Amino acid sequence: MTTIKERNIFERIEKEKILNGLIRIFGKSNVSDRQHDLYPYSYDMTEATPHMPDFVVIPETVNQIISLVNFCNEYSIPIVPYISGNNVGGLTIPNEGGIILDMGKKMNKIIKIHESMMYAILEPGVTFGQLKKNLDENHPNLKYGYTMAPPYASVVGNALLSGLSNLSGSYGSMADWVNGLEIILNNGDLVRTGSCFISKEFKPNNWFARYPIPDLTGLFICWQGMTGIVTKCAIQLWPKKEYNKVLLGIVYGHEECAEIIRELGRIEVCEDISAINSEIAKMTYGLIKPKKFEKEPDYVVLISISGHTKELLNAKINYVRKVFKKIKERVKNKIFLTNFFTFANILGPEFRMFYDIPSVITPLYEWDGLTWIGSYANPDHLGPLMEKCYNLFNQYGIGPIIYMKSMKSAHYCVFRPIIRYNKKKEQAIVEKLQKEFLKVMLEYDCVPYKTPVWMTEKIRERCDPNWIKLLERIKNAMDPNNIFNPGKWGL
């Protein structure tokens, strides 16, 4: 799909010298240039073009990474930060070779959980499962937002890439919850952004806010590791409410589903409003390419509500029911509201995975290929987006999965057609279908996130050219030798 220019990293220094240099920094057991060690880092589950790295290193300390950055900067050797490789966008594929910096294996400490100011300082390798366990056991009054990603996915990775979660209905994307970062810059400087900047030395108790200083944190969020290496991240935690309820909307019609997402988002009582087309239920039962029967519902909507008291929770539930009833009276097609857990029990215990997150959503992993175009979208455009993308799925003979979520009181929403596929047999079709999806989504001004290289090329063709200029200026200023994850965003 994309031609990446090859970079010969051995022009300025021999391979053997690089290997020896890396061993001096990390120790022999944390460095490899063997093909079978490198191979898993060369590809991911998406359609992104694979590319082998030249080395993989496993750091244990920040100082090791500083030494690495200084070394690579001298010889213009690319560094690709890697944690768990679960991003759906080819973001950790080393497009120009170089060194995979695998921070997932040994840089996985929960450094601090601050109860009263409600934040956690994490190393990049901390997983959702790890954080959840720690909070449930040691800080039961606090929670984080969890996503429909496996429990071994990285919290920091997700936050830096503006991931969504089961609290996004209220609190927006996880990038909004970053209080501060510790980063290694291209010249080896270690810098901290956010309120923690106020002290010269590291103090775990002052990472409580992102502002009110110039927002340098933003130079590292959604930059796909192109501006520096993040070694610590402070993320906001949220109070855990005692009383919780999950409702399930069963919906006929694209526009009806869109209306529910918009309206329930705006009333500000739901922590999470997520919708998915009903074929996913059949995929959960193991049907490979399920067809929808005429009378089957089109979508299901998961609605999470919580309250510090039972009265608060009940008041919220009643309000949701009231709003739902009003929507029902004005829309053309049928909609129903029921209790999620009871309905899930009728369907089968495996359906709990859609709520008990983080979890592996098994229908997504039917084969070895999984890809999507996740985007931020205007909630008013959801109806036509759903209809057009659904038709495209059917046109290409791929089992449809369309996922949507209301974000931050419906200020915007996430729209995401998802493709699970057999890489060997369906790669070519999937590449075509992805292009069609992108065309439709850009038509409605959707803004894709976690963009693979081929997608950024398309976006660059149509976006504000001055934005591209600014992007390039910042990248050149922060990484003149282009060692940090080169090739992403055409940089």
Next chain:
Amino acid sequence: MSIINQPKDILGLALKNLLTPMLNEEKILKKIKNWHRIIVVELIGLYEITLIFNNSEITIEYGEKPKYDLKIRMTLDALIAITEGRMGLISAFLRRKLKVKKIYRIFTINKFQSILVKALHLANKTYVEA
């Protein structure tokens, strides 16, 4: 041993999920051993599915077979309430959340509801809402 086909619609799949554990029970197997009935279940507003009991085989099909022995129509609310044990089939009927066609087939109703209600209660024990 009873055999159930693999339905292709959601409610059919759900019903198969509900009934499969029941088929390990001797009492249930005895009930349906020589039973030949066609029963339609409709979730009002959604759609109908047909259960065909034929000796020890149960087949679940999308849609309504024109010649049935019994048809039960219930609202989604009623299904949830019955599953949660807040309501029985009779109280659902009395509150008009459940309707029965060919209501005179008392024995068929009785046998079927004993299987279905037990299946729903059993399923609801798998996960208790916090």
